[in-house]
């Protein structure tokens with residue numbers, strides 16, 4: 115009789131996992147909302163000493179879902195700007211605001227909603243490739259660990275010094291095809307007027323236009339199914355051990 119109990123527990127485990135997986139799948143498809151955004155370039159330029167940051171605005175109003183994350187990907191066009199560690203879109207700043215502005219200086223002066231966590235807990239970077247000649251160090255604004263160094267990138271401010279030399283400051287270069295994902299501190303309602311502003315240091319033809327997605331989901335977090343599997347497996351082992359102890 116004791117030998118039968120182990121396969122029986124095995125079947126219960128399988129059923130439980132299947133149920134968990136089905137629930138998560140249906141919850142995802144019921145609420146999933148991801149879309150690509152189009153951008154309008156604002157008048158004028160802003161930034162730090164060089165004052166060469168171009169600012170782009172996207173309308174997030176009335177998307178039909180609250181947004182929890184945003185992903186920004188370089189166009190991978192391999193056009194414009196400097197090579198090496200300065201390759202591709204030079205990301206100066208990102209803001210989300212209920213206020214509509216039409217020129218770059220006004221975007222710089224916006225306070226913006228307090229939704230971003232620019233540490234590695236809320237900001238995830240997948241580097242793109244450097245164009246030749248490749249630098250031995252990581253892309254500009256990125257630490258040796260592959261994490262955005264926000265003391266250098268200052269993604270909360272449109273303050274980029276858009277030079278490809280020792281004076282460079284205030285941005286992170288994404289590399290060709292690189293991606294940054296921001297998980298917001300709280301979901302943002304889109305039922306009121308809502309606008310996204312991003313800046314490109316140098317304003318020199320490096321774009322992410324059409325390569326930005328917003329989602330009602332957080333990204334880059336541990337898979338819920340894996341966690342469920344681990345915890346159920348833990349229960350299984352606990353039960354097995356208990357039986358064994360009993361049998362002995």
Ligand SMILES: [Ca+2]
Pocket residue numbers: 194195196200201202203204287320
């Ligand atoms: Ca660049």
Ligand SMILES: [Ca+2]
Pocket residue numbers: 205206207267268269270271272273274284285
């Ligand atoms: Ca900046």
Ligand SMILES: [Ca+2]
Pocket residue numbers: 195202203204314315316317318319320
């Ligand atoms: Ca640039």
